[in-house]
Amino acid sequence: MDVVSYKCPNCGGGLSFDIQRQDWRCAFCGGGFMLGDLERDEPGSQAGQEPDIAPPAETYGEDAAAFSCPSCGGRIITDRNTAATFCVYCHNPTVIASRLEDEYRPARLLPFKLEKQTVVDALLKLCRSRPLLPGDFREYARKGEVSGLYVPFWLFDSDVDATLKATAQNITRWGDSNYRYTKTDTFRVERSASMHFAGIPADGSAKMDDRLMEALEPFDYKQMVDFSMQYLSGHFAESYDVDQKDAAKRVMPRMRSGVEQLMRAQVGGYTSYQVNQLSSLPKNTSCEYVMLPVWVLMTRYHDKTYTFAMNGQTGKITGQLPLSWGRFWAWFGGVAAAVTAVVCAGGLLL
Amino acid sequence: MRGVRFLLCAVLAVLVLAVPASAQVLRVDPAERVYDYADLLTDQEEAQLIVDCHDIAQRLQIDIAILTLDSLDGMSIMNYADDFYDYNGFGMGSGGDGLVLVVCMGEREMWISTYGKAERYLEPYIDPILNEVAPRFTAGAYYGGCSRFLQASETYLQKGAQSDRFTAQDFLLALVIGFAAAGAVCGVMVLLHKRSLRPAPGAQTYLSDSGLVVTHRSDQFLHTHTTRTAIPKNNGGSGRGGGGGGGSHYSSSGRSHGGGGRKF
Numbered sequence: 001m002d003v004v005s006y007k008c009p010n011c012g013g014g015l016s017f018d019i020q021r022q023d024w025r026c027a028f029c030g031g032g033f034m035l036g037d038l039e040r041d042e043p044g045s046q047a048g049q050e051p052d053i054a055p056p057a058e059t060y061g062e063d064a065a066a067f068s069c070p071s072c073g074g075r076i077i078t079d080r081n082t083a084a085t086f087c088v089y090c091h092n093p094t095v096i097a098s099r100l101e102d103e104y105r106p107a108r109l110l111p112f113k114l115e116k117q118t119v120v121d122a123l124l125k126l127c128r129s130r131p132l133l134p135g136d137f138r139e140y141a142r143k144g145e146v147s148g149l150y151v152p153f154w155l156f157d158s159d160v161d162a163t164l165k166a167t168a169q170n171i172t173r174w175g176d177s178n179y180r181y182t183k184t185d186t187f188r189v190e191r192s193a194s195m196h197f198a199g200i201p202a203d204g205s206a207k208m209d210d211r212l213m214e215a216l217e218p219f220d221y222k223q224m225v226d227f228s229m230q231y232l233s234g235h236f237a238e239s240y241d242v243d244q245k246d247a248a249k250r251v252m253p254r255m256r257s258g259v260e261q262l263m264r265a266q267v268g269g270y271t272s273y274q275v276n277q278l279s280s281l282p283k284n285t286s287c288e289y290v291m292l293p294v295w296v297l298m299t300r301y302h303d304k305t306y307t308f309a310m311n312g313q314t315g316k317i318t319g320q321l322p323l324s325w326g327r328f329w330a331w332f333g334g335v336a337a338a339v340t341a342v343v344c345a346g347g348l349l350l
Numbered sequence: 351m352r353g354v355r356f357l358l359c360a361v362l363a364v365l366v367l368a369v370p371a372s373a374q375v376l377r378v379d380p381a382e383r384v385y386d387y388a389d390l391l392t393d394q395e396e397a398q399l400i401v402d403c404h405d406i407a408q409r410l411q412i413d414i415a416i417l418t419l420d421s422l423d424g425m426s427i428m429n430y431a432d433d434f435y436d437y438n439g440f441g442m443g444s445g446g447d448g449l450v451l452v453v454c455m456g457e458r459e460m461w462i463s464t465y466g467k468a469e470r471y472l473e474p475y476i477d478p479i480l481n482e483v484a485p486r487f488t489a490g491a492y493y494g495g496c497s498r499f500l501q502a503s504e505t506y507l508q509k510g511a512q513s514d515r516f517t518a519q520d521f522l523l524a525l526v527i528g529f530a531a532a533g534a535v536c537g538v539m540v541l542l543h544k545r546s547l548r549p550a551p552g553a554q555t556y557l558s559d560s561g562l563v564v565t566h567r568s569d570q571f572l573h574t575h576t577t578r579t580a581i582p583k584n585n586g587g588s589g590r591g592g593g594g595g596g597g598s599h600y601s602s603s604g605r606s607h608g609g610g611g612r613k614f
C-alpha cells in the first residue's frame with residue numbers, strides 16, 4: 001500500500017473530509033460517509049469500492065519523489081515529506097500511505113474544525129484598524145491562496161523537579177522628627193516543587209516557520225482523535241522532518257523559562273529577592289507524534305510572499321502583515337508637523 | 351417684587367462700598383506720567399522726567415510712570431502700585447502694557463509694578479533694575495534714581511523684547527520636539543502593527559491540572575540591619591533683608607501683575 005485515494009462507495013468519486021459535518025463527502029454524488037464506512041472499504045473487505053492503490057514510488061532526485069495517481073495514473077511529484085496531496089491532473093485527494101507508516105504514523109490527529117472560508121474573514125479582521133497597512137493589501141488578502149494542512153507536531157509531557165534558592169529582603173521604613181529609618185531583614189528562601197507539563201507542542205516540519213506555529217497555540221487537545229489516514233483525504237499533510245531530539249531542543253528552554261516563572265511566583269511576600277540558584281530537572285519526559293490542523297494563506301504582494309497561518313481549531317490567525325513605508329512617513333510627517341505647529345503656536349502666545 | 355428691589359439695593363450697596371474701598375489710591379491723569387506728591391523733585395527735574403517718560407512710551411509702545419508719595423494709607427506697596435496702575439487706566443496698546451514705579455517716603459519703600467508686555471519682558475530683570483535704583487534713593491538722589499529707573503527700564507525692556515521674539519532657534523527646538531513626538535508615535539504604531547505575529551504563550555500554559563506541588567518551603571531569617579539618616583533641617587524664610595518678593599500676582603481688579611520692590 002503506497003498511495004491511497006478514498007473512493008465513494010456509490011459512484012467511485014474521490015472522498016474528502018467535510019469539516020462542517022465532520023464526515024466524508026463525495027464531490028460528485030454528495031454522499032456522506034462515516035469513518036466506519038470507509039474502514040470497511042479497506043482492501044480485503046467485500047462491501048463497497050476498494051481504495052485505489054498505486055505502485056510504489058520511484059525516487060525522483062534528493063528532495064522529491066514521484067507517484068502514480070491511483071485514480072488516473074498521472075504522475076504526482078511531491079516533496080519528501082508530503083503525506084497527503086491532490087493529483088494535479090484529476091484533482092482527487094491522494095494520501096501517501098508509505099509516509100505514514102511505522103515511526104511516521106501519528107498517534108493522534110486533531111481534525112479541522114473551521115472551514116476554508118473562515119480564513120479570509122479572519123485575515124481581514126486581522127487587517128482591521130491597522131493604519132500602517134498598505135491600503136490595497138486587503139484585496140490581495142482576499143485573493144490569497146488558502147490551503148488546509150495537517151502539520152506534524154511533537155507534544156512533550158514531562159515531570160519537572162525544580163529548586164529555587166534566593167535571598168530575600170523585607171524593607172520597612174519609618175521616621176521621627178530627626179531621622180529616617182530603614183530596616184532591612186534578610187532571609188534565605190528555598191522552594192522545591194514538582195510539576196507536570198502536558199502537551200508542550202513543537203512543530204516537526206522544517207518548512208513551517210517555528211514562530212508562526214508557536215503563535216498559533218494553544219490547541220485544545222481534548223478534541224483529538226486516534227489517527228486514521230482517512231482524515232487526511234481532502235487536505236494537505238506533511239510527515240515530520242524534524243525529529244524528536246531536535247524538537248526537544250526547542251521545547252526544553254521554553255519549559256525551563258516556564259518553570260522559572262512558576263518558581264518565582266512561589267517566593268512571594270518579600271519586598272525584593274534575588275535568585276541565587278534555580279535548578280530544574282525534567283524526568284519521565286515523553287513525546288507524542290500528532291497532526292494538528294493549520295490553514296495556510298499565502299499571498300504575493302509586491303514580489304514578496306506573505307504567509308499567514310490560522311489555527312484550524314480555534315481560528316487564531318497570525319502572520320506578519322506588510323508595512324507601508326509611504327503611510328509610515330505620512331504619519332510621521334503629519335504628527336511632526338502638527339506637534340511642531342502646536343509648539344510654535346504655544347511659543348508665540350507665551 | 352420686594353425681593354428684586356432688595357437684591358438691587360444689595361448690589362448697589364456692594365458697588366458703592368467696594369469701589370472706593372479698592373480705589374483708595376490717588377486718582378490722576380495717566381497722560382502726565384510723573385506724579386511727585388512727596389515733593390522729591392524740582393519742577394525742572396519733573397519736567398525732564400515727563401519728557402523722558404513720553405519718549406520711552408512712544409518708542410516702545412509701553413507706558414511708563416513714576417509716583418512718589420508720603421503714605422500708603424495702610425495698603426501694602428505692592429497692592430497700591432497695582433491699583434494705582436489699574437484704576438488710573440495706565441497702559442498702552444490693546445494689552446494695556448506698561449509699568450509704574452511707586453516710591454513711598456513714609457515707609458522708605460519702592461515698588462515696580464509691571465503689566466502686559468512689560469511684565470513679560472522685565473520678569474527676569476526686576477532685581478537688576480532695583481539694584482541700580484535703590485542705592486541712589488538711599489543716598490537721597492531722587493532725580494538720579496528716577497532717571498536711572500527710566501534708563502534701566504528701557505534697556506531691559508528692549509532686551510526682554512529681543513528674547514521674547516520667536517527666533518529660528520525656537521523654531522528648531524519646536525521642530526526637534528515635533529520629530530521626537532512623531533518618532534514616538536510612529537514607533538508605537540509600528541510595534542502595534544507587528545503584533546499581528548505575537549510570541550508564543552509561556553510553557554506555564556501547559557502546566558497540567560494537577561499543577562505544581564510544593565515539596566519543600568523554607569524561609570530562614572538571616573540578619574537584620576537598620577540605617578538612619580538625619581532629616582535635613584529647613585531654616586525657614588529666605589534671607590533677603592529689605593527685599594520684597596514680587597513675581598506674578600493678582601491685583602484687586604483681578605488682573606495679573608508682575609514686578610518687585612524693596613526698602614531703601
